[in-house]
Amino acid sequence: MAEPAQAPSSEAPQPEAPKAEEVPKPDEPTTPIQELWAAAKAQSHPEIWGVTLADPATHVPSQIVLQKYLNAKDGDIVKAKEQLIQTLEWRAKIQPLELIKKSFSKTKFEGLGYVTQYYASDEKATEENPEAKEVFTWNIYGGVKSIDDTFGNLEEFINWRVALMELAVQELSLPTATKPITADWDPYKIFQVHDYKSLSFLRQSPQVKAASTETIRVFATAYPELLKEKFFVNVPVIMGFMYGVMKLFVAPKTIKKFHPMSNGGALAKEFGESKVSGLGEKLPTEYGGKGADLKAQGKGPAVE
Incomplete structure (x- = not known):
């Protein structure tokens, strides 16, 4: 027996509502x-x-x-x-900010690192004009008295080197900065000078190789986009090893900022186009300027 035809449902199927355009929630990242x-x-x-x-x-x-x-x-x-x-x-x-407060061994580290800053027309830079100041870090490895003492304790050396970098970063006055940066404009960077005078014998030192490798690794990770230019002056043969390590950790665009120089006395000539007028002349005399030596014009991590 045939079943009776089913009566049509009185509830017609409803068309599917259009999906609302998804918008990010207020607390979700949008950039x-x-x-x-x-x-x-x-x-x-x-x-x-x-x-x-x-x-x-x-x-x-x-x-x-x-x-x-x-x-x-x-x-x-x-x-x-x-x-x-x-x-x-x-x-x-x-805890790098705590390392700034620490005193390091005078025998191991005195005279090996300085921070200096130079101002346009001898007028201090303001937060509105960060380009009016240039900050330098100086690593004077020619002052090393004992390889074993300075480089033998890797953790101690890295802590000292980090303290020096943090002192330099403080001079950028980032906590009070008022001008945002872009991908193309960023004046909040530091010049670095490494002086290797009289250190050609270090090329065979495993302590120096270990310290160099770890410093490069740490700084490549923890201090990005803080380097303006880096000058290696009075360079010895050890630089061949160091450049090999740098290529492992440092971006190619950063490597391009590295400048080896056999004569440290010519360093001042490299700053003819700096926005800080007469910057080259303000450097110490041994680097071609007319300024006081680093001990008089610079500061570094405290020593015992």
Whole structure:
């Protein structure tokens, strides 16, 4: 027996409602810088280079720090985030700002590192005009009295070297900066000078090789986009080894900022186009300038 035909349903099928356009929630990152900020907030350590990180939308110092990580990786947010997290973990462990307060061995480190700063027309730079100041770090490895003492304890040497770098970063005045940076404009960088006078014999030293390798590795990770130019003066044969190590850890665009020089006395001539007028003349006399020696015009980590 045939079943009766089913009566049509009185409830007609409803057309599917159009999907609302997905919009990010207010607390979700909307830009690469905000994404880096979100990654930073998830870490236990809140500070980089003296800047306590905050929302970069309203906190210029944080924008500068986070933009440097993005610039270092040419805009690759995944790589920038990875390096940022590595830096925060490293700073949580090492506590670089505490190393500045520490006194190091006078026998091992006195006279080996200085920080200097030079101002345009002898007028101090302001937060609105950061280009009016140039900051230098000087590593005077020609002053090493004993390879075993200075380089033998790798952790101690790295701590001293980090303290010197943190002193230089302080001179950039990042916590009070008021001008954001971009991928193309960033005056918050440091000149570095490494003087290897009389140190050609170091090429055979395993302690020096270990210290150089670890310094390059640490600085490549924890201090991105802080180098303006780097000058290796009075260079010995050891530079062949060091350049090989640098290529392992340092980006090619950073390697291009490295300048080996056989004569340290010609260094001042390299700064003819600096925005700090007469910068070359302000350097110490042994580097071709007319300024006082580094001990008189510079500062470094405290020694016992």
